[in-house]
Amino acid sequence: MDIKILQPDVTYAKALSELGARIFADTFGVDNPEEDLEAFLATTYTTEIQTQELTNANMFTFMAFNAEDHPVAFCQLRISEKIYDFIGSTPEESIELQRIYVDKNCAGQGIGKQLLEQAIAKAQALGKKTIWLGVWEFNPKAIKFYEKYGFQKVGTHTFKIGDKLDTDEIMVKQLS
Template sequence: MEYLQIRKATTKDLGTVQLIGRETFFETFADSNTEEDMKKYLEDSFNDDQLSVELSNPDSLFYIAWEDESPVGYLKLNKGNAQTETLDEMALEIERIYVKTSHHGKKVGQLLYEKALEVAQQQHNSYLWLGVWEKNPRAIKFYEKNGFKAFDKHIFKMGNDEQVDIMMKKEL
């Protein structure tokens, strides 16, 4: 890996977020889901209108990991009403840490996680939380290694398929 930098994304980065989001989600989950559900999820979650709303939301923060001038992953954080579950004002949600398969094992996910931790500390959050698919042991192991513990479950809608996410949190 040459030079890795984490930069805050704005609405001007919509195309980059869209590209890396679609690519990394497909790489990670296409083999475990139907083509129909994957197509529906990618269209619903990464279309221009949806991403424009998300990038414009003051309660959501996006950070892109760049290797030189190539985007290799991104982080999405939510506070307040932007959280996918209503927890409390002291919570910061990691909604997405997406890293290109070509960069797995190269500490990109760790650097994005450390950015989330830095933001949570700057905002004086009490804890970080996230939902991770119960059938994604690699991600579960990553979060456990970083001090997260399971505390509940919720449903994640993947196209027309309802999947179970393990909700995990880390006290700060």
């Protein structure tokens, strides 16, 4: 698939919020009560929140667009002041791959790989030694994808959507 990847500015906040909400709902909607899902989306994927994230100096977003210039995927990196001890790195040396989502109609076409490569290149350009992420324990395709690119499971954390608590596998990749 012919795609273009760019680092969006705030003019893309609405498109990013709509894309994020749609992909998250498509991916996790069947596993969460509707009211919990709607509440989560309303606190995560609004234009206002994406505007804040796009202007946050500690966040880096990449969006992928198809040949018709429609957004089909995105990823977001985040520098955090606090990280889990089991990541094996300091906050100054690490960066979180907070989100990487690909439209279900574009899955398996290499877009996730291209976004991951962009994220890793950005992390290296920032001088980071470790990139880490959380992935839902019941998402074996995603876990296998990350393992294919050198991520290893190092621990777990809890991810809350409404009243439902899920377990995410924490995965880490050392950067050279």
